[in-house]
Amino acid sequence: MIFGKAGFGGAVADFEAAVSAQDAKRSGKAFVRLQETFGQARESELLDGGPRLAAVLEQVPPAPRAVVAVLVGACVERGADAERCAPGVLAGLRWALEQAVAFADAWAATGGGAFPAPDGGEPGPELVERAGFEAAVGWSTLPQWEMAAVAMLNHPGVRRAAGSRGDALRLLGAVERASGLELKSLAHALLVLDDEPLVALHRTSGTGYLLRISGIGDNFQLHTLLADALVGGGHVEGHAPSPQETAVCRETPGRWRPWAPSTWSRRTAN
Incomplete structure (x- = not known):
C-alpha cells in the first residue's frame, strides 16, 4: 500500500480506511504510524483525529483498541471534542470492565493465586489459557481504559450525556472486590457530582x-x-x-x- 498524507492526520486517515476495510496488514502499519506521529501533530490534526479514531474504536481488535482509546483521550486533552469522542471510549471502558470481571472469575476458578499486574501489553499465554483471550485483554488493558475514560469524564458535558454511571461503578466495584485492583482515578471521575x-x-x-x-x-x-x-x-x-x-x-x-x-x-x- 502507498500511504496517504504524512503526519498524524495522514495516519488517522490511513488507519480509518484500513480498519473500515478490515485490512489487518494495513491497519497494523497505520497503527504504528499513529503512535509515531502523535507527538508532532498539529492542533488541527488533533481536533479532527480524536473523533475519527473514536468512531472506529469498536472495529479495532481488542488489544490495540485500548492504545487507540488512549490516543483519543490525548486528543481530547489537547482540545478535541470530548462529547463526540466519549461514546466510543465509554463503550470500550464498559467492555474492558466486563471482561476484567470475567477474568477475575476465571482466575479464581483455575487455581487462584496473586493476580498479575495489568500492564497494558498483550496478555501472555498463561493468562489466555486460564481466562480466554478477550478476558485477558480486558484485564491487561484496564489502566489504558482508565486513562482514556478519565479524559472524557473530566468534561461536564460528557458526564451529563452519560447519565447514570451506576453500571460502570458496579463493574468497577466487582473488579476491585475480586482482585484487589483499585482504579482510583476512574472511581473518582465516575463519582463526580454535577448540578x-x-x-x-x-x-x-x-x-x-x-x-x-x-x-x-x-x-x-x-x-x-x-x-x-x-x-x-x-x-x-x-x-x-x-x-x-x-x-x-x-x-x-x-x-x-x-x-x-x-x-x-x-x-x-x-
Whole structure:
C-alpha cells in the first residue's frame, strides 16, 4: 500500500480506511504510524483525529483498541471534542470492565493465586489459557481504559450525556472486590457530582444555606469549596481556605456554583 498524507492526520486517515476495510496488514502499519506521529501533530490534526479514531474504536481488535482509546483521550486533552469522542471510549471502558470481571472469575476458578499486574501489553499465554483471550485483554488493558475514560469524564458535558454511571461503578466495584485492583482515578471521575442541590446547616449560628454544586469529586474538594463559599463569603465564622487552596480545588473540570446567600432562620436550622 502507498500511504496517504504524512503526519498524524495522514495516519488517522490511513488507519480509518484500513480498519473500515478490515485490512489487518494495513491497519497494523497505520497503527504504528499513529503512535509515531502523535507527538508532532498539529492542533488541527488533533481536533479532527480524536473523533475519527473514536468512531472506529469498536472495529479495532481488542488489544490495540485500548492504545487507540488512549490516543483519543490525548486528543481530547489537547482540545478535541470530548462529547463526540466519549461514546466510543465509554463503550470500550464498559467492555474492558466486563471482561476484567470475567477474568477475575476465571482466575479464581483455575487455581487462584496473586493476580498479575495489568500492564497494558498483550496478555501472555498463561493468562489466555486460564481466562480466554478477550478476558485477558480486558484485564491487561484496564489502566489504558482508565486513562482514556478519565479524559472524557473530566468534561461536564460528557458526564451529563452519560447519565447514570451506576453500571460502570458496579463493574468497577466487582473488579476491585475480586482482585484487589483499585482504579482510583476512574472511581473518582465516575463519582463526580454535577448540578446537585446541597443543604448546609450551621448549628452555631442556627442558619442554613441552599447551594448547588457541580464538578465535585471528593469530600476534601467539597469541604474546601464549601468553606470558601460560606466562611470566605462572610456568612459564617470560621477559618476560610486560602485563595491558593481554593484554586487547586477549582482546577478540576466542572464548576462550583453556590446559591448564596439563601438563608433560613435559627428555628429551621435547629
